[in-house]
Amino acid sequence: MSRQAQAAVLFLIGTALLHAGLTNLYLRYVKAGLQPLLLLSGAVLIVAALATAWYEWRRARAEKARAAAHTDAAHADEAHAESEGEGHGGHVHREPRISWLLLLPLFALILVAPPALGSYSAVRTGTAIQQPYGLSKLPADNPLTLGLVDYATRAVYDHGHSLGDRQLKVTGFVALDKSGAPYLVRMALNCCAADAQPVKIALTGKIPPVLQPDTWLLVTGTYSAKQTKDPVNNRPIPYFQVTQAKPVPTPKDPYDESWNQ
Numbered sequence: 001m002s003r004q005a006q007a008a009v010l011f012l013i014g015t016a017l018l019h020a021g022l023t024n025l026y027l028r029y030v031k032a033g034l035q036p037l038l039l040l041s042g043a044v045l046i047v048a049a050l051a052t053a054w055y056e057w058r059r060a061r062a063e064k065a066r067a068a069a070h071t072d073a074a075h076a077d078e079a080h081a082e083s084e085g086e087g088h089g090g091h092v093h094r095e096p097r098i099s100w101l102l103l104l105p106l107f108a109l110i111l112v113a114p115p116a117l118g119s120y121s122a123v124r125t126g127t128a129i130q131q132p133y134g135l136s137k138l139p140a141d142n143p144l145t146l147g148l149v150d151y152a153t154r155a156v157y158d159h160g161h162s163l164g165d166r167q168l169k170v171t172g173f174v175a176l177d178k179s180g181a182p183y184l185v186r187m188a189l190n191c192c193a194a195d196a197q198p199v200k201i202a203l204t205g206k207i208p209p210v211l212q213p214d215t216w217l218l219v220t221g222t223y224s225a226k227q228t229k230d231p232v233n234n235r236p237i238p239y240f241q242v243t244q245a246k247p248v249p250t251p252k253d254p255y256d257e258s259w260n261q
Contacts (some may be wrong), residue, residue, distance in 0.1 A: 007052040014045030032248065034118035117196050119175035119213035122185045126233025127180030128197035131157050143167035143220060148186040149199045151223075160223040167220060171248060174215045175200070177231065182211050184219060184240065189255045196255060202228055216251070220244040 018039060129152050138144060148170050152164050172184035175198075182203045187196040205221060224239035 003052060003056045007056065009049075009050065010045050011049035012040045014024075014049060017042030017045065037056045107202075117187045118173060118256070119185070122175040122187070122198040122200065123177055124171075124232070127152075127200045127230045127235045127237055128188055129153060129156060129199055129235060129237075135162055138162055142231050143169050145169045148172045148184060148201060149188055151240065152199050152201050152238055155201070155223060155240075156227065156236050162224060163223040165222055167243075168202070168222060169218060169220050171216065171218050171251065172201070173250075173254075174211045174213055174217060176211065176213055182207060183237070184217060187255050194207045200230065200237050202226075202237050203242050203245075204239050206244065207242055208245055216248050217245050218248045 022039070129149075132153050135158055144166055146168050150167065151163070151170050154160065170184065172186045175182065175183045175185045181198060183200040184203055185198045185200050188199050189196050203219065204224060204226065208217075219242050220242060221240055221242040221244070224241040226237070226239040228237050229235070230237050247259075
């Protein structure tokens, strides 16, 4: 691939990174905290592309000027061909064409946003609940809006002491196991979507009679001391006593980042 083509690819990749970083698209790939690094990377690639294009333009001008000074036309033609990175033979012409295939994943990144991981992954992966180093004090709000991972952690390892009998609001997507038992799930991120793992809570109480997998629900209810075991990895899954459940739109950031905080 010629230097000009390399510069074009760098520019397009940098533009794609900036586009993803300035929209919600990047949340499908990495955690929200990495947005500044993503924007910085895109800017660096664009600057590198522009610098490469400028260097190649100046080099081509210098080569052309030197070639014009020669009286030997053959030498001038050879110097011009070398400055343009061209050669003779079929192999040289095929190489740049193949290299442009590198742009296909780039266009896929720009044009097709992958869906967030959902119930299919959740029911085939064991719950990733982790014992915390400590638990922060909760605000006195009642009802209290709580992250699903935070609820699961407090329900299992704090046995609900910090939750008490307060009304709680938790949001997640629906997943159904092989027996049809409903879970509310959030995919927890460490760094990026590639390492996302599900954290599950089981639902009991006033559950809607019909639940569709991957539907996002806001459930209101209270802590339940009941627990079950994840059939995939035998880790504990706490229950949530539902008093009300209503569908909600998919959140801007579908992943839960509190897992490693």
